[in-house]
Amino acid sequence: MENQNFYYDNKIVRSFAYATLFWGVIGMVVGLLVALEFIWPQLSFGLPYLTFGRIRPIHTNAVIFAFVGNGIFTGIYYSLQRLCKARMFSNVLSKIHFWGWQLIIVSAALTFAFGFTTGKEYAELEWPIDIAVAVIWIVFGWNMIGTIIKRRTRHIYVAIWFYLATFVTIAVLHVTNSIEIPVSWLKSYPVYAGVQDALVQWWYGHNAVAFFLTTPFLGLMYYFLPKAANRPIYSYRLSIVHFWALIFLYIWAGPHHLIYSALPNWTQSLGVVFSVMLIAPSWGGMVNGLLTLRGAWDRVREDPVLKFMVVAVTAYGMSTFEGPMMSTKTVNSISHFTDWTVGHAHIGALGWNGFLTFAVLYWLIPRIFQTTLYSRKMANTHFWIGTLGIIFYAVPLYWGAITQFSMWKEFTQDGFLKYPNFLETVTQLKPMYAARAIGGGLYITGALLGIVNLIRTIKAGKLLPEEAASAPALERISNSRSSGESPHRWLERKPVQFVIIALVVILIGGLIEIVPLYLVKTNIPTIASVRPYKPLELQGRDIYVREGCYTCHSQQVRPFRSETERYGEYAKAGEYVYDHPFQWGSKRNGPDLSREGVTTGRQYKPDSWHYTHLLNPQKLNEQSIMPVYKWLIANDLDISSTARKIRVMQFLGVPYPQGFDKTANENLLAQATAISNNLKSQGIQVEPGKEVIAVIAYLQRLGKDVHTASQIVTPPTKE
Amino acid sequence: MEINENKSVEKDELTGDKILAGHESDNIKELDNRLPRWWLWLFIITVVWGVIYFFLFDVIKVMPHQQEEYSKEMASVAMNTTTTPSEDANLLPLTDKANLDAGKAIWTQRCVVCHLPLGQGLVGPNLTDTFAIHGCSYKDIVTLITNGVPEKGMITWKTQLTRDQILQVASFTLTLKGTNPPNPKPPQGEPCK
Numbered sequence: 001m002e003n004q005n006f007y008y009d010n011k012i013v014r015s016f017a018y019a020t021l022f023w024g025v026i027g028m029v030v031g032l033l034v035a036l037e038f039i040w041p042q043l044s045f046g047l048p049y050l051t052f053g054r055i056r057p058i059h060t061n062a063v064i065f066a067f068v069g070n071g072i073f074t075g076i077y078y079s080l081q082r083l084c085k086a087r088m089f090s091n092v093l094s095k096i097h098f099w100g101w102q103l104i105i106v107s108a109a110l111t112f113a114f115g116f117t118t119g120k121e122y123a124e125l126e127w128p129i130d131i132a133v134a135v136i137w138i139v140f141g142w143n144m145i146g147t148i149i150k151r152r153t154r155h156i157y158v159a160i161w162f163y164l165a166t167f168v169t170i171a172v173l174h175v176t177n178s179i180e181i182p183v184s185w186l187k188s189y190p191v192y193a194g195v196q197d198a199l200v201q202w203w204y205g206h207n208a209v210a211f212f213l214t215t216p217f218l219g220l221m222y223y224f225l226p227k228a229a230n231r232p233i234y235s236y237r238l239s240i241v242h243f244w245a246l247i248f249l250y251i252w253a254g255p256h257h258l259i260y261s262a263l264p265n266w267t268q269s270l271g272v273v274f275s276v277m278l279i280a281p282s283w284g285g286m287v288n289g290l291l292t293l294r295g296a297w298d299r300v301r302e303d304p305v306l307k308f309m310v311v312a313v314t315a316y317g318m319s320t321f322e323g324p325m326m327s328t329k330t331v332n333s334i335s336h337f338t339d340w341t342v343g344h345a346h347i348g349a350l351g352w353n354g355f356l357t358f359a360v361l362y363w364l365i366p367r368i369f370q371t372t373l374y375s376r377k378m379a380n381t382h383f384w385i386g387t388l389g390i391i392f393y394a395v396p397l398y399w400g401a402i403t404q405f406s407m408w409k410e411f412t413q414d415g416f417l418k419y420p421n422f423l424e425t426v427t428q429l430k431p432m433y434a435a436r437a438i439g440g441g442l443y444i445t446g447a448l449l450g451i452v453n454l455i456r457t458i459k460a461g462k463l464l465p466e467e468a469a470s471a472p473a474l475e476r477i478s479n480s481r482s483s484g485e486s487p488h489r490w491l492e493r494k495p496v497q498f499v500i501i502a503l504v505v506i507l508i509g510g511l512i513e514i515v516p517l518y519l520v521k522t523n524i525p526t527i528a529s530v531r532p533y534k535p536l537e538l539q540g541r542d543i544y545v546r547e548g549c550y551t552c553h554s555q556q557v558r559p560f561r562s563e564t565e566r567y568g569e570y571a572k573a574g575e576y577v578y579d580h581p582f583q584w585g586s587k588r589n590g591p592d593l594s595r596e597g598v599t600t601g602r603q604y605k606p607d608s609w610h611y612t613h614l615l616n617p618q619k620l621n622e623q624s625i626m627p628v629y630k631w632l633i634a635n636d637l638d639i640s641s642t643a644r645k646i647r648v649m650q651f652l653g654v655p656y657p658q659g660f661d662k663t664a665n666e667n668l669l670a671q672a673t674a675i676s677n678n679l680k681s682q683g684i685q686v687e688p689g690k691e692v693i694a695v696i697a698y699l700q701r702l703g704k705d706v707h708t709a710s711q712i713v714t715p716p717t718k719e
Numbered sequence: 720m721e722i723n724e725n726k727s728v729e730k731d732e733l734t735g736d737k738i739l740a741g742h743e744s745d746n747i748k749e750l751d752n753r754l755p756r757w758w759l760w761l762f763i764i765t766v767v768w769g770v771i772y773f774f775l776f777d778v779i780k781v782m783p784h785q786q787e788e789y790s791k792e793m794a795s796v797a798m799n800t801t802t803t804p805s806e807d808a809n810l811l812p813l814t815d816k817a818n819l820d821a822g823k824a825i826w827t828q829r830c831v832v833c834h835l836p837l838g839q840g841l842v843g844p845n846l847t848d849t850f851a852i853h854g855c856s857y858k859d860i861v862t863l864i865t866n867g868v869p870e871k872g873m874i875t876w877k878t879q880l881t882r883d884q885i886l887q888v889a890s891f892t893l894t895l896k897g898t899n900p901p902n903p904k905p906p907q908g909e910p911c912k
Contacts, residue, residue, distance in 0.1 A: 082745040157744035223747070232731055232748035236739055241754060245762070265784040266777045273769035280762030287758055295733030329785075414881045415796060421828050559789035561796060570789065599869040602879060606872025609833060609842040620832045620841065682842075683905075 004152065004473050007466040008081045010368040012094045014463055016074035017361055019102060021451050023070060024357075027062030028444045034059050035440050037627070038433040038589075041618075044627040049113040051627040052589075053548025057124045058112045063349060064122065064212065066105045071357035072216040073101070073140070076163055078364050079223040080147055083157050085471035089146025093139050100136035104129060116186040119545035119581050120201050122208050123177050127188045130178040137174065141167040148495045152471040155492040158239040161502075162219030164495065165247045168503045169211040172510075177204035181648050183641060187542070189648055194576025195262055195524055196517050198584055203254035203510055210250040213348060214316075217356055218246075218285045221313065224360050225289050228305045234291035240488050242284025247502060249278050252509035256327035259336065260558040261584065262571040264523045267513055274509070275327035282320035289313040304379035308359035311387055315351025319344060334405045337554055337588040339429070343397035350390045350443055358382070358450055365454050371461030378453045386446035392439025400432035409562045417565055420602075422591035427623045527574035530705040532654045533698070535642050535668040540698030542645070543691055545583065547629065554585035555594035555702070567603060568595035568703060575706050578654050590626060595703035607675055608682035610696045632692040637672075639665050639689075671697055812857045813890040822891030825884055830892075833872070838895035840904030842872065847895045852908030860889045 037043045037052050044050040081088060088094050107129050111117070117124040125133065144167060148156060156164075177200055180188035192200050226233055233239065255263055255271030290313055293300060300306040322344055326335045335341055366373050373379060407425040410418040419425055481490040491498050517523050533541060544550075557563050559570040571594065576582055595601050605613070612619060615633055617626040646661040656664075672688035675696055679686055686692060729738040731750060742749040776782045783791065813819065827836070833843035844852060852871075853863045864885050867875030876885060 079745075085745075153744060155742075155744070157747065159744075223745075226747045227745075231733075232736075232738060232750050234750055235752035235754065236742060236749040237752070238754050238758070239749075260785055265786075268785075269773055269776045273772050276772075277762075277765045277769045279765055280758060283758065283761070287755060291752075291755075295731075414884075416879055416881070420879055421832075424828070559785045561789075561792050564789075564793075600875065602874065604869060604872075604874050605833075606842060609872060612842055620835075 002472065003470045005468065005470045006085075006087050007468055009077070009088050009091065009094065009465075010463060010467050011465045012088065012091075012098060013074055013078045013364065013368055015098050016070050016077060017365060019098070020067060020070040020074055020357060020361065021454065023062055023066030023105060024447060025444075025451065027059060027067045028440070028447060030055055030059040030062060032437065032440050032444060035433065035437040038625055039430060039437065041625045041627050046628050046630060048115065048547070048629075048631050051547065051629075053551045053627075054112055054115060054117075056551045057117060057121075057548060058109055060122060061108050061112070061124065062105070064208070065108070068213060068349075068353045068357065069101065071353070071360065072166075072212075072220070073097070074364070075220040075224065075357075075360045076144065076216065078360075078368075079159055079220070080144060080163065082469075083153065083160055083223065084147050084151035085153050085469065086147055086151050089143050089150065093143040093146070097136060097140045097143060100132065100139065104132050104136060107132075111186065115546040117545065117548065118178075118180065118188065118190065119548070119550055119583060120177070120190065120197075120204075121550075121586060122205050123174075123201065125178075126186045127178070127180050127182050128185065130174070130180070134171070134175055134178075137167075137171055141171065145495065145499070152474050154474065154477075155489065156495055156498065157222070158233070158236075158243065159219040159222040160495075161243050161492075161498065162215045162222065164499050165243075165502045165506070166211050166216045166219070168499055169207065169215075169247070169251075169506045172503070172506065173204045173207050173211065176510075177201060181651060183644050183648050187641070189580040189645075189652060191652060192580070192582075193652070194579045194582050195264075195573045196514075197580065197582040198258055198261070198576075199255065199263060199267065199514060199517055201582070202257040203251070203514060206254040206257055207251055209348070210246075210253075213353055214250075214282075215247065217316075217353060220356060220360055221285065221289050221309070224356075224363055225309050225313075226292055228303070228309065228359070228363050229293055229296040229299065231292050231294070231296050234288050234294070238284055238288050242281045242288070244505065245281035246278070246284070248505045248508070249274050249281055250509075251506050252513065253278060253327065254510075255513065256323075256332070257586065258584075259327065259329055259332040260560075261556050262573040262576065264517070264573070267517075267523075270513060272327050272329065275324040279321060279324050283317060286313050286317035286320070304373075304376060304383055305359050305363045307380070307383050308355045308362065311383070312352050312355035312359060315347050315355065315390070319348040319352065322347070333558070333560065335401060336558075337586070338401035338404050339397040339432070339587075340401035341587065343394040343401065346393050346397075347390065350386070350393060354443070354447075355386065358386075358447075361454060362450070366457055366461065368464055368467075369458055369461030370464050371457060374453050374456035374460060378449055382446040382449045382453070384446075385442050385449070389439050389441070389443030389446060392442055393436055394439070396432035396435035396439070400429040403432075404429060408566070409560075411562070411565075417562065420566065422566070422588075423621050423623055426589065426625060524573040524577065526577075527572060527706060530575050530577060532578045532649070532656055533701065534671055535646065535664040536671040536694050536697040537701045538645060538649070538698075539637055539639070539642065539668065540694035540696070541583075543632065543695050544698055545581070549593075550583045550585040552585075552587065552589035552626075554588050554592045555582075556584040557592055557594055563592070565602075567592045568598055568601045569706055572706065578649075580649070580652055580654075593699065593702055595707070597700040597702045597704045598707045601703065601707070606682070607678050607696050607700065608684055610699055611679055611684055611686065611692060614692055614695065629692075632695055633686060633690060635691040636689050637691045637694050639668060642668060810858050810861065810886075812893050813886060818887050819891050819894060821884070822887035822889070825880065825888040826891050829876075829879075830888070837898065837900035838892065839900040839902055840907075844907045845904040846892050847898045847900055847903060848906050849896070849911050850906035850908050851911055855911035857889065857893065860892060861885060864889055 034052060034056055048054065077088065108125055111126060112124060116126050118126060144163060148160065180190045182188045190197055252270055252274035255267045256275045259268055300310055325331050326344060362373060362379055404425045407419045407428065412418050557567045557570045564570050596603055598604060614629040616628055617624040642664045643661040646656055646664045650656050669688060672693045675693050676686060676688040731738055737751040739749045739751045833841065834846055835841050838846040853859060853868060865877045867873045869875065
C-alpha cells in the first residue's frame with residue numbers, strides 16, 4: 001500500500017495543556033483556601049460565596065474535572081493521533097469539545113458559588129449543565145471513535161482500550177446519576193430518594209474515581225511511560241487480564257462508600273468483596289508500569305519525567321491497596337467520616353493524577369514546541385517539593401483521623417462518652433489541619449515552579465501546529481478471525497465490538513446492585529411514622545442543600561454504641577424515603593444532624609440556639625470552625641417556588657394530598673409564624689418570611705419521625 | 720496475521736525477554752512475559768476470599784451483620800447509664816475545691832454553649848442573677864439538670880452525667896451567683912427569696 005501523508009493536530013493539544021495548567025492553579029488555590037478555613041473559619045468573610053460548603057465543591061470539581069479532565073484530554077489528543085496514525089477525526093469537534101468543556105467549568109464554578117447545586121458529591125451540577133456535560137462528552141467520544149475508525153494501524157493499543165472504557169462508562173454513570181426533575185432553570189430534584197439515591201450516587205462517585213481518575217490515567221501511563229523510558233511494555237498478557245478484570249470489578253465496589261449505613265447488608269457485602277478483589281487488577285497497572293522500567297532505572301535517577309511517573313505509579317499502587325483496606329468493615333469504621341478518606345483521596349489526586357499529569361506535560365510540551373525543557377533542575381525541585389507536599393498533606397490527616405476516631409469512641413468508667421462535645425474532637429485536630437495546609441502549600445509551590453518552567457520552555461520554542469506524518473493506508477482484511485489470531489487480538493482490530501463488549505461488562509455490576517433496590521420491597525422496610533416534609537421544612541432543606549451543609553454534617557448514625565450514645569437511634573433505610581436528594585454526607589467536620597430535632601435527644605437545641613448559632617457560631621463555641629450564615633437571617637424566603645416544588649415531589653411519588661400545592665404556602669406561613677413567635681418569646685425578633693426560619697424548621701424536623709413513634713420495623717437479619 | 724509476519728523471535732536487549740512480533744504502536748513494543756506468579760496468586764486468593772466472605776455473611780448467614788454486631792456491643796456494656804433523680808430533701812451543695820473544679824470542667828464542656836462561659840446567659844438564662852425560671856434551691860437545680868425541660872431547650876442530662884457529676888456542676892453554678900459578668904442576659908422567671 002502506498003504511503004499517505006497527513007498532519008497531527010498539535011494546536012488542540014496545546015489548548016488542553018494550557019487549560020490544564022490554568023485550572024490546576026485555580027483548583028489547587030481554592031483547595032488551599034478550603035484547608036485554611038479549617039484553621040480560620042473567618043476566611044469566608046461572612047460571604048456566602050466563600051463558605052466551605054460552597055467552595056469545597058468548587059475545589060473538588062475544579063481539580064477533578066478541570067485540572068485532571070483537561071490533563072486527560074491533553075494526553076489523549078496527543079497519544080491517540082499517534083497511536084492511530086491519523087489526525088483527529090474532526091477539527092470542529094475538537095474545538096467544540098475544548099470550548100464546551102471550558103464553558104462547563106466556568107458555569108460550574110459560578111453556579112456553585114451562587115448556591116446552585118444538586119447536593120450530590122462530585123455531581124453537584126444542576127440539570128442544564130448536566131445536559132451540557134453529556135453533550136460535550138459525546139462530542140469527545142464521537143471525535144475519539146471517529147479517529148480510531150479512520151486509523152492506519154491494524155490493532156488498537158492498550159492505552160486506547162482504557163480511553164474507550166473511560167468514554168462509555170462515564171457516559172453511563174453521568175446520565176444515570178443525573179436523572180432529575182427540574183423545578184426551575186437551576187433547581188431540580190433527583191428521581192432517586194434516600195437509600196436508592198445514596199446507592200446510585202456512590203455507584204457514580206466511586207466509578208468517577210475509577211473511570212475518570214484511574215482508567216484514562218492508566219491509558220496515559222501505557223503511552224507516555226514506555227515513550228519516556230524508551231522501553232517495551234512489560235507484559236501484553238498482563239495488560240489484557242488487568243484491563244478486563246479492572247473494568248468489570250470496579251463497577252461493583254461503589255457500596256463501600258456506604259459501609260455501616262442504612263444500605264441493605266448484602267449490598268454492603270458486595271462493596272467489601274469486590275473492593276478486595278480489585279487489589280490485583282489495580283496493581284496489574286502498577287506492575288506493568290514499574291516493570292516496564294526494568295533496564296531503565298539508571299535513567300529514572302536523571303530524568304524528572306520518569307521520576308514523576310514512578311512516584312505517580314507508586315502512589316496509585318498505594319492508594320489502590322489502601323482503598324480495599326478502607327472497604328473492610330473494621331477499617332471503614334475508623335476511616336469513614338474522618339480525615340482518613342481525605343488523606344486517601346489526596347494520595348490519589350496529588351500523587352497519581354497530579355504527578356502523572358505533570359510528567360505528561362513535561363514530556364510533550366517541549367516536543368510540540370520543538371525544543372527541550374527549559375530547566376531540568378527546576379523540574380527536579382518541583383518533584384521534590386511536590387513529593388514532600390504529598391507527605392505533609394497526608395500524614396497529619398491519617399494521624400488526625402485516628403485521633404478523632406479514638407475520641408469519638410472513648411467512654412468513661414461510668415459508661416458515658418468521654419468527649420460528648422463533638423467540637424472537642426475537632427479542636428484537637430487543629431495542628432494537623434495546619435500541617436495539612438502547609439503540605440498543600442508546598443505542593444502548589446511545586447506546581448507553580450512547574451508552570452514557570454513550562455512557560456519558559458514555550459517561550460524558547462515554537463509550536464509545530466501541524467506535525468507531518470505518514471503511514472500506509474490500512475488494508476482491508478477479513479472481519480472474521482484468521483488462523484492463529486487470538487480472540488483478543490481479533491477484538492483489538494474491531495473497536496466498535498470492543499466498545500460494546502466493554503459496555504456490557506461495566507453494566508453488569510451496576511444492574512445487579514441497583515435494580516433490586518427498586519424491585520425487592522424488603523430491601524427498604526417501611527416505617528409508618530415517616531411522613532413527607534412540610535412545605536416550610538422542604539424549603540429549609542433546599543437551603544441546607546444550597547449551602548452545602550452535607551460537606552461537613554452527616555445524616556447517618558452508624559450502629560455503634562459510640563454513635564447512638566452521642567446522636568440517638570441508628571439510621572434505618574425507611575426513614576429517608578422522601579429525601580430527594582439524600583444528604584448522608586461523607587465527612588464529619590461537625591456532628592451528625594439526623595437526630596437534631598429529637599426533643600428528648602442528647603443533641604437537642606431550641607430554636608433560639610439555632611438562630612444564634614447560624615448568626616454567629618463562635619459566640620456559642622469560641623473554638624467552632626463553622627462559618628457565619630448571617631445572610632440566612634437577612635434573606636427573604638422565596639415562597640413562589642413552593643407550589644412547583646410540591647408538584648415535582650408528588651410526581652416523584654411523595655404522598656402529599658391532591659391539590660396540596662395550592663394550599664402549601666398557607667401551611668408554610670402557619671409553621672413559620674409559630675417559629676417566629678417562639679423566637680420572639682426568647683427575645684429574638686425575626687420575621688416569619690426569612691430563610692433562617694425555614695432552616696430552623698428543617699433542622700427541628702430531623703429525626704422526629706423515627707422517635708415519636710415505635711413503628712420502626714427492624715429488617716429481619718437472621719432466620 | 721502477525722504470526723506469519725516474522726518467524727524469528729526478537730528479544731529485548733536489556734532484559735532478554737521475548738518481544739511480541741507485530742505489536743508495535745507508535746514505536747511502543749510489547750513483551751511476551753507471563754503474568755507474574757505472585758500477582759496471579761494474589762488475584763486468585765482475593766477472589767476466593769471474596770466468595771467465602773459473601774457466602775458466610777449473606778448466603779448461609781453465619782457471620783454477624785451490623786445489626787447483630789450492635790446488639791452484641793450494647794449487651795456487652797449492660798450498664799445502666801440513666802441517673803436517677805435525687806429524692807434527698809436535705810441535699811446540700813458541695814463546697815470543696817475538688818468537687819467545684821470538677822463541676823467547672825463539666826460546665827465548660829457541656830453548659831457554655833447555651834449559658835456562655837461566665838454564666839451570663841444567651842440561649843439559656845443568666846445564671847448569675849437572682850432570678851430563676853425553674854426554682855432557686857439547690858435541690859431544684861439538681862432536679863432541673865437531671866430531668867431537663869426539653870420543651871424549653873434545657874435537655875435532660877441524666878443520660879449523659881452521673882449523679883455525682885450532676886451534683887458537682889449544680890454546685891458550681893451556685894458559685895456564679897452575683898458575679899456580675901459583662902453583657903448579662905436580662906432576668907427571666909421569678910426573683911429568688
